[in-house]
Amino acid sequence: MVYIIGAGPGDPELITVKGARLISECPVVLYTGSLVPKEVLHTARKDAKVLDSAGMNLEEIVAVIKEADDQGQDVARVHTGDPSIYGSTAEQVRRLEALGIETTIIPGVSSFVASAAALGKELTLPELSQTVIVTRCEGRTPMPDKEKLPDLAKHQSTMVLFLSITLIAKVVKELIPEYGEDCPVAVVHKASMPEQVIINGTLGDIREKVRESKIRSQSMIIVGKVLTAEDYADSRLYAADFTHKFRKGIKTDK
Ligand SMILES: C[S@@+](CC[C@H](N)C(=O)[O-])C[C@H]1O[C@@H](n2cnc3c(N)ncnc32)[C@H](O)[C@@H]1O
CATH class of the missing domain: 3.40.1010.10 (Tetrapyrrole methylase, N-terminal domain)
Structure with a gap:
C-alpha cells in the first residue's frame, strides 16, 4: 500500500x-x-x-x-x-x-487554512462572502480559459492564491479592476512555522510591501473584505430564535 x-x-x-x-x-x-x-x-x-x-x-x-x-x-x-x-x-x-x-x-491541513489561522480570520462571513476561490496566478502553468484571474475576480468573493507570490504584480493588476485598490490583502509566508511572516495591506500597496520584505517563496495571498470587516452580521446558526436539528430556538422580540 x-x-x-x-x-x-x-x-x-x-x-x-x-x-x-x-x-x-x-x-x-x-x-x-x-x-x-x-x-x-x-x-x-x-x-x-x-x-x-x-x-x-x-x-x-x-x-x-x-x-x-x-x-x-x-x-x-x-x-x-x-x-x-x-x-x-x-x-x-x-x-x-x-x-x-x-x-x-x-488528508492534511492545507496551507491556506493554516494561513487563515495565522491571521486569526474566518474566510467566510455572513453577507460579505460565502465563497472561497482557491486558485493561482497564471505563470508557467497555463490557466484553463474559464479560470483566468480577471474572470474569477468578478465574484469578489474571498480568494486565496497559491504559488503566486513572485507574480504579485500581475495578481494586483488583474484583481484591482473588480476588487478595487482599497481591498484588503494579506500575505502569509511560511504559515505555522517559526519563520512565519504576515504582511497586511491592500491591493494598492501590497506589491511594494512584498518587494520590501524580499519574500519570494512559500507564501499564501489572501484577498477579500473578510480580512478587515468588523460590522458583519451574526450567522443564523447561533441565533437564539433559530431552530435546527440539535437545538430548539426560543421566541425573541425581534
Ligand atoms: C506545491 S503547492 C502545495 C500546496 C499544498 N498541497 C497545500 O495544501 O498547502 C506549494 C504552495 O503552497 C503554498 N504554501 C505551502 N506551504 C505554505 C506555508 N506554510 N505558508 C504559506 N503558503 C504555503 C505556497 O503558495 C506554495 O507556493
Whole structure:
C-alpha cells in the first residue's frame, strides 16, 4: 500500500494522528523535501528508508515506490499541506494504479487554512462572502480559459492564491479592476512555522510591501473584505430564535 499523506503546512504538530502513525509504521518514507520540514518525519522508524523526492522526476519517484512494492513494503509518500491541492498527487496515483499498486490518501491541513489561522480570520462571513476561490496566478502553468484571474475576480468573493507570490504584480493588476485598490490583502509566508511572516495591506500597496520584505517563496495571498470587516452580521446558526436539528430556538422580540 502507498499512503499519500498530507503533512500539513509545516508545524510538525499539524500532521494528522493517522498520518504520523503511518509514517511511523512504513519501512519506506518518500517526502517532498522542498516543502515538508524534516521534523515532520521524526516519527519514522529508525530502520526506515527515508528519501527526499525533491531532486527526483516522476519516473524516479514511481521507480522507488515500485521497488518497495515489489518487496512487499508499504510506502509513506509525504506531501505538503493537503494532497488534494496543487500536490501533483493525481499523476502519481495514475502511474501507480497502472502498475497495479494500491494507494490511500490521508488528508492534511492545507496551507491556506493554516494561513487563515495565522491571521486569526474566518474566510467566510455572513453577507460579505460565502465563497472561497482557491486558485493561482497564471505563470508557467497555463490557466484553463474559464479560470483566468480577471474572470474569477468578478465574484469578489474571498480568494486565496497559491504559488503566486513572485507574480504579485500581475495578481494586483488583474484583481484591482473588480476588487478595487482599497481591498484588503494579506500575505502569509511560511504559515505555522517559526519563520512565519504576515504582511497586511491592500491591493494598492501590497506589491511594494512584498518587494520590501524580499519574500519570494512559500507564501499564501489572501484577498477579500473578510480580512478587515468588523460590522458583519451574526450567522443564523447561533441565533437564539433559530431552530435546527440539535437545538430548539426560543421566541425573541425581534
Ligand atoms: C506545491 S503547492 C502545495 C500546496 C499544498 N498541497 C497545500 O495544501 O498547502 C506549494 C504552495 O503552497 C503554498 N504554501 C505551502 N506551504 C505554505 C506555508 N506554510 N505558508 C504559506 N503558503 C504555503 C505556497 O503558495 C506554495 O507556493
